[in-house]
Amino acid sequence: xxxxxxxxxxxxxxxxxxxxxxxxxxxxxxxxxxxxxxxxxxxxxxxxxxxxxxxxxxxxxxxxxxxxxxxxxxxxxxxxxxxxxxxxxxxxxxxxxxxxxxxxxxxxxxxxx
Numbered sequence: 513x514x515x516x517x518x519x520x521x522x523x524x525x526x527x528x529x530x531x532x533x534x535x536x537x538x539x540x541x542x543x544x545x546x547x548x549x550x551x552x553x554x555x556x557x558x559x560x561x562x563x564x565x566x567x568x569x570x571x572x573x574x575x576x577x578x579x580x581x582x583x584x585x586x587x588x589x590x591x592x593x594x595x596x597x598x599x600x601x602x603x604x605x606x607x608x609x610x611x612x613x614x615x616x617x618x619x620x621x622x623x624x625x
Contacts (some may be wrong), residue, residue, distance in 0.1 A: 548562055549571045555618055557572075557618060560619070561622075562623070563622075564622065569602075572598050572600065573592075579591045580614060582610050584610030
């Protein structure tokens with residue numbers, strides 16, 4: 513008999529937990545990544561295209577042996593040597609293509625929503 517009571521009690525507790533979780537869920541907002549990293553590796557930007565919210569910070573990190581830049585309309589990391597990083601904050605919505613000024617075949621894009 514105790515196992516029957518325990519099972520019914522567990523079912524009741526599960527329903528209560530479910531309803532409590534549902535009522536709290538409306539107050540919880542999904543986490544938004546406010547920071548993203550673009551790695552420069554093997555003469556490529558990875559990921560080459562990213563989408564971030566306005567106000568987000570993008571960190572460009574050079575993992576290659578040679579220097580690189582990430583230069584676009586309105587932003588420039590300057591020369592990044594191996595192991596160096598630069599943070600760029602995108603405050604307004606828009607489409608921001610960029611390239612490495614030393615290696616013009618290296619291209620990327622930041623979409624800010």
